[in-house]
Amino acid sequence: MRNGNDTDRKERNIDTTLNALSARKEAPKIWFFVLLIIYIFTSVVINRLAHSNNIIRVGNQVLPFTAFAGVLSSLGNLSIISLVVVYRKKGFCTALIILLSQFPLLLIQMMRHHNIAILPGIFGNILTSFAVLMLYLYNVKIEKYQIRLRDQAVTDRLTGLPNRFACSELINDLVSRSEKFAVVSIDLNNFKSINDTMGHDMGNVVLTEIAKRWKAAADSRLSGTLDFITRQGGDEFAIIIRNYHSDEDIENTIRYYESVLENRLTINECDYFITASFGYAEYPTDAQNVDSLFSYADAAMYNVKRTNNSEHLTRFTPDLLNVEKTLEIERKIRTALEEDRIYFVLQPQYDISHKLRGFEALARMDDPDGGNISPVEFIPVAEKVGLIDKVDLRVLRKAADFFSRIIKKSDDDITLSVNVSVKHLMKNDFIDEIKDVINSFGIPGSQLEIEITESVMIDSAEKALQCINDIKSLGVKIAIDDFGTGYSSLSYLNKFPADLLKIDKSFIDKMNTSESSKQYVAAIISIGHIMDFEVISEGVEDDQQLEILRDIGCDFIQGYIWGRPLPQEEAELLVLGGSS
Incomplete structure (x- = not known):
């Protein structure tokens, strides 16, 4: 197995993969700069208008250029508030720095030029700062709640591993980016006998211990590939394997997880020797959609169980099932x-x-x-x-x-x-x-x-x-x-x-x-x-x-x-x- 360095292991593990999935759903960075440019532009124009004596005629009405300052000020405030709403902490820090830096400049300008007309702008800045602060605090509260909901949505309650939903989210993301990966379907062999003889509570303890080992293996990256282990339900698990170069790399990774599993489990002074059946399919070589990919990986895994293959591992081939039908x-x-x-x-x-x-x-x-x-x-x-x-x-x-x-x-x-x-x-x-x-x-x-x-x-x-x-x-x-x-x-x-x-x-x-x-x-x-x-x-x-x-x-x-x-x-x- 190829060893990854410590920094790489910390950067590319299961939790950071989940965080990356969430991050990709955030607003594009380009709009951050668009909102910032709008605010800077409106601030410059407002400053010019404040010193302008020009007028504009609309019908019989005469309007000074300074009359448009309020409109532009509202547009600027809207863009600065949008920064906070959409970009949260980064938007809040940017907005607060801009607003606080403008406040003393406005005061100095008012005192130097004895221009009392600037006073509404100062109060507007103060009120906008308060609005930005309240929005940010509310956002923090909402974000904590969203994180808790996300953890519940993507985490298997028993084992703490990512669940079927998280697995589907990652696969859909990889497919949308046309990234090559393999799906490994895993089923523990004769696990039902543990439930029948030792009870479901003991079976749950065994599942939890297996999940702990496999998560540690995935986070360590000792397999030489980037792996995402999930529990699909019951005694079924799945691995998403990335950053490999050949079928041999995939099979070496699977054998690594098999070796981790086969190390003796000792729970309450009872020894358990667990084996599993592994079947895998590759995107986009074997299938071009998520449902087919899982079906093919399952077909390969069930073929291992059906034939009692001593290798405990096989890759999907079309002859395993009447796929088209x-x-x-x-x-x-x-x-x-x-x-x-x-x-x-x-x-x-x-x-x-x-x-x-x-x-x-x-x-x-x-x-x-x-x-x-x-x-x-x-x-x-x-x-x-x-x-x-x-x-x-x-x-x-x-x-x-x-x-x-x-x-x-x-x-x-x-x-x-x-x-x-x-x-x-x-x-x-x-x-x-x-x-x-x-x-x-x-x-x-x-x-x-x-x-x-x-x-x-x-x-x-x-x-x-x-x-x-x-x-x-x-x-x-x-x-x-x-x-x-x-x-x-x-x-x-x-x-x-x-x-x-x-x-x-x-x-x-x-x-x-x-x-x-x-x-x-x-x-x-x-x-x-x-x-x-x-x-x-x-x-x-x-x-x-x-x-x-x-x-x-x-x-x-x-x-x-x-x-x-x-x-x-x-x-x-x-x-x-x-x-x-």
Whole structure:
């Protein structure tokens, strides 16, 4: 590694990078000199006018040149006040020096020439000085508040590292200046096992210690490059690497951070040996926009984890994912959200005697280029690029608006069931979103059902259970979607406060030809009933499946046999008795 000198290390570390980002948003220096020149110019002209006996005729009016002194004086004062407002301390010091230096000159001039007309100018200078001082003191107070807000906006609360927002700010700045850099996506290996065995508090301590080491490494510049380390969330980090000459420099820097990480961590007399997976992409070689750059770096990192690469490091190459297809669908999702092309259809759910239970709202999307895009295509991409919460919420609000109007016209106690992704459920403001939907559209909580997949019980059981309990406190029902396809255990299921299990269509499809599939479905129904859950089977398409499910005690049916997904108008007719 190339060593930087001490002065360079102090000048180019994480904190100074953040400060530099803020500094670049300040007003251009050229306007400082423009305002200064305006003030000097008006002062010179006013001085000339004060000794001038010339006049100017405007119609029948005769105006002495000295009459324009007040106008120019106001313009000068405005420019000097603008210096303080826009350039803060530098502007204040400049303005104060100018005003205080003029004050004795005006006094001397008044006494020497016995010119009492200068007196308003002296008082004007005094008042302007007071105005400048008050503005500066107010600016100082505001600036302290802004610094505190900026620190909160760009700093990860747990580790003290810059956060995802700070990372995006730096990257946008570098892109705007066409500066070459690399983005490194980092994910700690098997970190979940620390949370599961030692608890989340200990996991947070480990994350904090890792962040402390990596920040010290970045500030030291011992890597030989200029590095900006950030925490993206959970056990995910990112490094922005600059001032390198080759791929070898980038990889040497990454290996430096890897070596810092792999030094044994000892916390509360427990030793931890942490490793991580690193993937990187370069701007502008690999991508020309921020979103693609992060997607590519993530793709490289996930490839390391998927292949269990002993090198723990790889660079993005196009063959790692179908980039073009993914980016095209992402573009269409973003356009559909902007142009309100996300909509829903409603698939009926019935009890075993064919009484309407309610509807599941299914997300659909118009292709901005014409036609429709299958949810099988756009839902996984929305999850991958972080847009699934927006899609979920758009469907939830639209479906709730429709459903609230229907239940006001009908006395039926029917339920609206809506899918929510795990990522959306884990958002801090998810409960507030549900409350807002209930309050905005007047839907009783008991007639709203949130569907989540069983994987949430493994991904983050503790937080998930807290969130689900909060949902239940609103009276909202919980359904476990696609049950049996994941890896949940009975121990999780036993403490999971759900109301309904949904059996995946893949098991229903095989019941007619596979006795083991039939027995598996029967076992799920039995377990659900033991745990006081109701059970619904998805994808029921023929009479034989229906009879089997009726015989083994399934509670509800959803599928083409009794109802395909319907547009709003047909769903309304179904509820109000127009069709069956």
